[in-house]
Amino acid sequence: MSFINPFALLAMAAVAVPLFLHFFNLRQPRTVEFSSLAFVKELQASAVQRVRIKEWLLLALRMLAIASLGMAFAQPTLTSELGGVGASAPTAHAVVVDNSLSMSAEGRGGTYFDRAIQKAQGVLETVEEGDEALLWPTARSGARGLEPTTNTGVVRQSLAELEPRAGASSLAAAVGQAADAASQADTPQTVVSVVSDLQASTLGDSVAVEVPDGVQVQLLPVETRTQSNVSVSDVTVTSRIVEVDQPVQLEATLTNHGPDPLDDYVASVYLAGDRVAQATATLEPGLETTVSFTVTPQTRGWLDGAVVTEDDAVPVDDRHHFALHVPEERRVLMVRGEGQDTRYLDLALSSEMVADRIAFRTTAIDERELASAELGRYDAVLLAGPRSLSSGEVDALTRFVDRGGGLLLFPNAQARPEDYNALLGGLNAGSFRGFSGALSGDQTVASFEQVDLQHPLFENIFQKRRREEASVEQPDLYYIMNIRPSGRSGQTLIELSNGRPFLHEVRHGGGRLLLTAVAPTRAWSDLPVRGLFVPLLYRSVYYLSATPSVAGEQLGAGRPTELRVRGVPPEASVRLEGPDGVEVTPEQRTLFGATLVQVGTTLTTPGLYDAQAGSTRVRRVAVNVNPAESNLRAASPEDASERLRTATGASVRALAAAETDDLEETLRTRRAGTELWNVFLLLALVFLAAEMLVASQWVPETASS
Template sequence: MSFLNPFALLAMAAVAVPLFLHFFNLRQPRTVEFSSLAFVKELQASAVQRVRIKEWLLLALRMLAIASLGMAFAQPTLTSNLGGMAASAPTAHAVVVDNSLSMTADGASGAYFDQAIQKAQGVLQTVEQGDEALLWPTARSGARRPEPTTNTGVVRQSLAELEPQAGAASLAEAVGRAADATRQADAPQAVVYVVSDLQASTLGDSVATRVPDGVQVQLLPVETQAQSNVGVSDVTVTSRIAEVNQPVQLEATLTNHGPDPLDDYMASVYLAGDRVAQSTTTLEPGLATTVSFTVTPQTRGWLDGAVVTEDDDFPVDDRHHFALHVPEERRVLRVRGDGQDTRYLDLALSSEMVADRIAFRTTAIDERELASAELGRYDAVLLAGPRSLSSGEVDALTRFVDRGGGLLLFPNAQARPEDYNALLGRLNAGSFRGFSGTLSGDQTVASFEQVDLQHPLFEGVFQEQRREEASVERPDLYYVMNFRPSGQAGQTLIELSNGRPFLHEARHGRGRLLTAAVAPTRAWSDLPVRGLFVPLLYRSVYYLSATTSVAGEQLVAGRPAELRVTGVAPDASVRVRGPDGIEVTPEQRTLFGATLLQVGGTLTTPGLYDVQAGSTRARRVAVNINPAESNLQGASPEAASEQLQNATGAPMQTVAAAEAGDLEETLRTRRAGTELWNVFLLLALVFLAAEMLVASQWAPETTSTQTDASPSRRPK
């Protein structure tokens, strides 16, 4: 029990007044004998005893009445949340409003967010003079950290301007940070009110945010109902090569978050604003399903893409954005080894040979310049027969492949196996075991035996309907490098008749290495004069240079991320332009051949963002909502309270729906406790009424005197 007016307890001293008067009246008077009063001595002791009982009863009733009045004026309360006599002390009120996108759903009592605003306004009605308040949205758009203020008008204005948006933090994190913000308040006490739909998928995460000791947390859930929704959690461009008028494969992951199965559910793909593909499937409740699409881009550049689902109860996630890159050109670095003939190689990559196809912007350097080259500026590197590779060059090439670059290695007849093996070993590709045959000879030592025509590298080389039965030319090879694959993340695309690889792919990090068994000269084979040479070389370079360029990154709205952008000058100012036209300049630093952008929680609007370097678009990035927000299932108040308590370490109390009718009164009672002054006032009135009845109606001395005096009137 606590007291809102504890100083009124001083009036309890008045309880001693009736007691003092009672004992004062009990003073024994001096005895004077009168003969006319002699008959009084005959009164029995029982009459005196009854008089004393009445006096003590009246004394008790008067003292209880005064004590009850004193307690009523002290305003006693029970079950106070803030405890003790400090219940009326100044308090810091932190209102956590869930403005995540799930709050845009509609319920039986209206939109979740509208309910939340009403409840938050009810909380602010309880803020009294001397209190402080702050509004803490779960999605803050990187805005300045809210601070407590005694001006509730500022908080009300912020509440009126609040809107649902993507990028909300988990509820546990928001509660912890809001509670921590109350430390800046001068008020000795703090209460955090949490207004939310208690969406189960976004209640908390693995990183707990502790609430300071002494801060109370009240849950104010809005009224929700079951929702039917299908969300797109991911879109992947599975094709490694994207060209105009060539098919590109996509995969989308759809999850049915509703309670019922959905038959013949249709999803569509939009590219550059046009619907270009659609697919139907059956979606089981609670399960993720992968749907495949085939699209054919008609133009080059960064194309806007989206997978769109059918209308449902949560339209916010009906469109999942992605970017498809059909490049105008690829940046290729060609490193010419000492004494190597690269005429056929240069001709195969020239603009005349790749007319109507993507052009390669080729930069040619000599082997001795490789150590100083900025490899990160290129999409692919062709090593045209290097004679040796230093340890520094091996390190640089390994980093280049690991970060997503493509590398094509042609051998040199004067190369030492240990030089090549240093690079091959770092990339887990295999090892170089010497050569077979004779340079410029006329005796064939091997030819093509098997070709993996299903590999993406051969897409477009043959007509699709003939791809399975296509007949591949079999060039004569006079001199070949004996290469032994490691078997780790590798694949032989063309196998020779001697059982060794002619063209082998090894994957490392985010990049790839293609190793050829011959140099592109007539001294090694007649391949350079075959019709297969140009398309095979073109597709190899295109495949390698497309490692990181087919699709743009997909980021989660409001979540910090890093973007690695290549082809940007180190001193260039890089900006990010959103779908609303607003530009931000993220923090950036220069890495090995690239610029690293630190994107904070500023990208909160779903859509496509352009990374601009000057007037040039360097990349296009897709930003989508957190897939967890698509699951609208809410947790029960009991389960949410337990989960939040485990995450924050603070006890949770829930204002049930039945108590929310008069939220202001409920919260005031919760804050101060259940007031008992009216109970004590009623008791005081009862005690006073009882005292009056006893004093006026009960006369034990009269009854006893008449009864006891009757024997003296008997006849003599």
């Protein structure tokens, strides 16, 4: 117990006054006894004893009444766990305000965030002279008030400027950071007040949070209600080949965070500002649903895209941004093998053939120049029958594929098996097992047995006669390379009648390798003069060059990550330009064929960001709301307290809803302790009333004659 007005205890000395008066009144004058009165003593013996008992009772009641009045004026309190030494101890108040996007949901009497601001203002009203205060939002944006200050006006101004935004940290992390900052204040005690909707999905993560010893944490929950909300957690471009006036397949993942199923729910796709597709689905509560769309881009370049859902409780997550890349041109490096006839490839990829139709920019070099080529500058590399590959070239090609490049390999009849096998082994593609047939022969050694028509490479190549069938042209094959796939990461797209692959795909790292069993010359087959050759070559180049660039990366707002950006000119730095004029120049370093950009927590505004190198846009990145913020389910105050206590190791106590009705008074009481002056005042009145009752009912005792 402590006393707010301890000097009033001096008045307790007045308790001795009735005692003094009592003993003073006991003094009797000396009496002379007469024999005729002796018998009276015997008659009054028992009456005198009863009188003394009543006198002592009145004395006790008067002393207790005075003592209770003295205690009431001293204002005793039962010291709370937050107060420690009562109201006289200076305190550092850290006010953690949850301004994550979930706080924008509508509640009773406004949004959750409106209620949070009112509660935070109530906390600041309890700041007294000698105290310090700071404001710590969960989603920071360079706001003032991140250091303790005695000027609460600065903190109030920062509070007024707050608004819900993306990129909020977990509540546990914010508590730890605020406690650490508040502990720097020169005060004997620190109290962290957390105003939040206690969203269960963002309370904490696996990262341990340290809170300084002695810091007390109190939760001030904002009243919430069950809300219906649908979020888009992911958008994927499933088509690997994206071209103008060609259909592109998209998939969006929708999650119903509400308690009820949603029938015929509508989601739309916007491309370059126009709605281009729409789909409906039934969304079960708490489950993810994949919705498919087909869009047809009309222009080249990086196109702004968004999947938009119906209006609901949290408007900020109703639009999920993505970027669709229709390349202005595809940079292709063709490596001519020594002694290899590449005239059919040269003709097919010539500017006359691709002008105004296909955006290829082909650079041709001889095999001996491969070692010095900067592969990172190209989207796809065509190895047109290399005779040999050095270990350095094998390593460079392997890294190129691993980091997202596409590689197309045509064989050479004079190839060194050990060189080819070194490359195939580095990509987990299997091995080269010699040749079958005869060069410039006239006898077909194999034919197409099976074609995987479901693969995106063959989309719209073959003419379909019926719904499930397609007409596949059969070239004459005279001489073929025998490929033995590894079976681990490969897929045969065209299988020959002898069981060997004619066209085989291998996925490695972020890129792909396509292996062909014949060289593009008439000596191996008549494929170069068939109608299949040019479409198959174009689709292969499309497919390989699209590996890293069909869509831009999708980042979480405020979440640190890395970007590998290709096509950055030497000595140029990458900067990110986003919506509302946001511009960031992150840390970066040059790697093999790319620039590694370290994106920190600065991208907090959802939208599309352009990666600029000088005046050139080299990439477009989508920043979206963290999906965890879309789940509005709130934890109970008890559960939230336990989870924060486990995450931080601090003493955490939640205020009940009834205690927050008069928050300022509740906090003052909790800080100073539970005041007992009213209890002692009531006791004083009770004792005085009892004294009056006893005194009024006391009839003096008389002796009968």
